[in-house]
Amino acid sequence: MTTALEAVDDLEWAVRLLAGTPTHEGRDPELLRRWAHAADAFGSRLAPVPCTARIVERDDGLARGLLARYTSRPPTVELYTDTLALAERLVDDRGWRAWYPPGSVRAAALAHETVHVHLHHGPARAALKRALGHTALRLGRLRVPGHVVGAEEIAAHAHARTVCGLGRSPLLLTAALAEAAAAPDRPRPAGKEN
Numbered sequence: 001m002t003t004a005l006e007a008v009d010d011l012e013w014a015v016r017l018l019a020g021t022p023t024h025e026g027r028d029p030e031l032l033r034r035w036a037h038a039a040d041a042f043g044s045r046l047a048p049v050p051c052t053a054r055i056v057e058r059d060d061g062l063a064r065g066l067l068a069r070y071t072s073r074p075p076t077v078e079l080y081t082d083t084l085a086l087a088e089r090l091v092d093d094r095g096w097r098a099w100y101p102p103g104s105v106r107a108a109a110l111a112h113e114t115v116h117v118h119l120h121h122g123p124a125r126a127a128l129k130r131a132l133g134h135t136a137l138r139l140g141r142l143r144v145p146g147h148v149v150g151a152e153e154i155a156a157h158a159h160a161r162t163v164c165g166l167g168r169s170p171l172l173l174t175a176a177l178a179e180a181a182a183a184p185d186r187p188r189p190a191g192k193e194n
């Protein structure tokens with residue numbers, strides 16, 4: 001069927017994630033590339049952190065378009081086992097097993113959500129802003145770092161790729177899930193939400 005998703009490299013997937021975010025419409029593509037690179041590097045360098053949130057498994061991810069997500073009140077990571085199983089099947093179908101070893105999709109989802117937990121509760125969020133170098137506001141000589149929508153998502157994917165030892169970013173797998181969801185006779189979208 002298709003253009004090979006794997007022909008698009010991980011950084012380009014990250015750029016596309018930013019470019020697809022409404023607040024970044026009209027931004028210079030080179031700026032988006034710099035942000036994507038900075039966010040990826042930040043996530044890759046982030047030391048592994050234990051997940052301090054409650055972990056809940058659910059089986060209605062395909063119906064809801066979710067693979068995993070973090071909700072802050074109370075701090076909970078939800079893992080959707082049906083979508084994870086579909087992702088594992090896609091890895092086999094596409095011949096990507098060398099990049100995503102058995103069970104690594106769940107491990108990557110957990111590592112990804114753990115970054116959201118970590119950035120939500122700790123000082124790392126400010127460090128990510130500094131790494132991106134986006135200035136929202138200047139007050140005399142003081143620069144106020146700005147929030148870059150989508151950067152945390154890229155950092156979380158990069159962190160998962162690194163700590164789980166994956167050959168490719170989970171962003172590629174997310175693209176495959178989206179494509180599978182868009183095809184006829186396939187389950188509904190597994191969204192990228194958190």
Ligand SMILES: [Zn+2]
Nearest residue numbers: 153156193194
């Ligand atoms: Zn996320």
